Amino acid sequence: MTPIVRTILLVGCLLSAGWARAQESGLGADFRHEKEQLEDCTSFKTIIGCGQTLFTGHPLHIAVGSLAPGNGVGAGLALVTHWTPNESWRLNWDADAVTTPNGSWRAGGYMTAVFVPRRQIVVSPGGPGTTSNLAVQEYPVFHLFAQGISLEKVSYFGIGPDTKESARSFFGMQQTVIGANAVWPVFKKLNVSLLGEANGRFVNIRPSLNQASPSIGQLYTEATAPGLTQQSAFAQFGEGVRLRPQFAGGFVRLNYLAEFQEFVSPGASQFSFNRFTLDLAHQFPLYRKTRSLIPLDSNGPNDCSGGLTVHDCPPVTGGTSRNLEGSISLRFLMNESFVSDGHVVPFYFQPTLGGSDINGDASLNSYRDYRFREPNMMLFRASFEHSIFDLPLGVTAMIDEGKVANTRGDLDFAHLRHSYSAGLTLRAGGFPQIYILFSWGGDEGRHTTVNMGPSLLGGGARPSLY
Numbered sequence: 001m002t003p004i005v006r007t008i009l010l011v012g013c014l015l016s017a018g019w020a021r022a023q024e025s026g027l028g029a030d031f032r033h034e035k036e037q038l039e040d041c042t043s044f045k046t047i048i049g050c051g052q053t054l055f056t057g058h059p060l061h062i063a064v065g066s067l068a069p070g071n072g073v074g075a076g077l078a079l080v081t082h083w084t085p086n087e088s089w090r091l092n093w094d095a096d097a098v099t100t101p102n103g104s105w106r107a108g109g110y111m112t113a114v115f116v117p118r119r120q121i122v123v124s125p126g127g128p129g130t131t132s133n134l135a136v137q138e139y140p141v142f143h144l145f146a147q148g149i150s151l152e153k154v155s156y157f158g159i160g161p162d163t164k165e166s167a168r169s170f171f172g173m174q175q176t177v178i179g180a181n182a183v184w185p186v187f188k189k190l191n192v193s194l195l196g197e198a199n200g201r202f203v204n205i206r207p208s209l210n211q212a213s214p215s216i217g218q219l220y221t222e223a224t225a226p227g228l229t230q231q232s233a234f235a236q237f238g239e240g241v242r243l244r245p246q247f248a249g250g251f252v253r254l255n256y257l258a259e260f261q262e263f264v265s266p267g268a269s270q271f272s273f274n275r276f277t278l279d280l281a282h283q284f285p286l287y288r289k290t291r292s293l294i295p296l297d298s299n300g301p302n303d304c305s306g307g308l309t310v311h312d313c314p315p316v317t318g319g320t321s322r323n324l325e326g327s328i329s330l331r332f333l334m335n336e337s338f339v340s341d342g343h344v345v346p347f348y349f350q351p352t353l354g355g356s357d358i359n360g361d362a363s364l365n366s367y368r369d370y371r372f373r374e375p376n377m378m379l380f381r382a383s384f385e386h387s388i389f390d391l392p393l394g395v396t397a398m399i400d401e402g403k404v405a406n407t408r409g410d411l412d413f414a415h416l417r418h419s420y421s422a423g424l425t426l427r428a429g430g431f432p433q434i435y436i437l438f439s440w441g442g443d444e445g446r447h448t449t450v451n452m453g454p455s456l457l458g459g460g461a462r463p464s465l466y
Helices: 003-020 026-039 044-056
Strands: 060-066 073-083 089-099 105-115 141-156 169-187 192-207 234-243 252-264 273-285 326-338 376-387 393-405 417-426 434-440 447-452
Touching: 026 044, 026 073, 044 060, 060 089, 060 447, 169 234, 192 252
Parallel strands: none
Antiparallel strands: 060 073, 073 089, 089 105, 105 141, 141 169, 169 192, 192 234, 234 252, 252 273, 273 326, 326 376, 376 393, 393 417, 417 434, 434 447
16 A cells, blocks of 8 residues: 555544544444554554455445456545444445546445344244255345446447457447346245346447547447447336255355346437346355355445444455365356347447456457447356465366357357466455456457456445446
8 A cells, every 4th residue: 555545544534533433423433443443554464454444444445446348447435334223224335436547437326225124033942953054144135326437448349240350449438327226035945036126327429539449430330330329318127036046055056147128218219129138157166165256235336244234344364265265167148139120229238248348247258358249149158266275366267158149049059159268366355356367269369358356355236337
């Protein structure tokens, strides 16, 4: 940490703690506790703990994380606070703002409300022990959020599975997402939950000049990049079902999602469309204490709290981060678009394969970021990961097969693109996950990917940008 950053955080903690000391509210106590932790950064033994406080602590910490590929790592500040108004509700707020060296930025505010139903205490006679239910306890969760992001550099190669690498162009984009979503558990044994969302999306596309390739308007038109000259506001709704059961004593973990979304554009009705997403993820841990990396519904993206009543993040040293960990994972992801006659999916809402997509999710890593773009997409992935001894550092390897298609009927198993990757991962406490991948196997050479997660490890997910 630099002296300037440390001074800013200390001043913020001192001012807020001093303002709140009279009533010593929960927020005031949090600021005072964080100030005390930072004041103890005087020896080598405390430097790791101080680093953890600086980058994951609450209520104030340094926010870091990659924005969309090509726009670098953003840095700024995040504010996190919690409130328990009664026995039934847990309220969490967090807000952040980050900027990158190329001028891209992201800022947002997020509220999470967790409903904890009162349970009647039932006394039962003793008897033989029963098999424990290893499934994670889920509660009804409601999210409200407003997020804006501005990206200076996003690649566009055209639409279709056979576009040329030499056809690369760049564009800039700003998108604001304001909305709400809910997760409502309905069947505890299999961790089945119903999902619902309602969002407003406002997109602006602009040229991206002075790049290694031309700006998008120099190579493409409205016909070859639908939505290039006209961007409309969208009302976007979604309904879905999610299953997260665990079997075989926790050595088989499933994360299944089926979701249907409606994108309604009143100002430009030709851009309205629907999308169906099927995401079937399987994790087979090699050790019982291998962590799940699924974002927690009960946390915001800047909050890595360990539970509803435990607001501290997992430690960098000791605890679960020092267990030997490893797993084998299989995943199938499919996006299908339903488009009426005369309608078209705007290019900026079409999923992509290659490198990483606009949300930072990796796929077909041997290709360039955003390489293949179409309204329909499917991806198969097999991956392996293992920690190096009991360190937060790990090794990973993966195989990807996938394709994009103009129509749903073209999503078949013929002519799949493939990619192989190997690399390193770093998961230190609640610090954003970092991975470095070297990828090969496609027909366009090799690609090295370095990415830092956009949220804290153990934090909630951010709104999707497509």
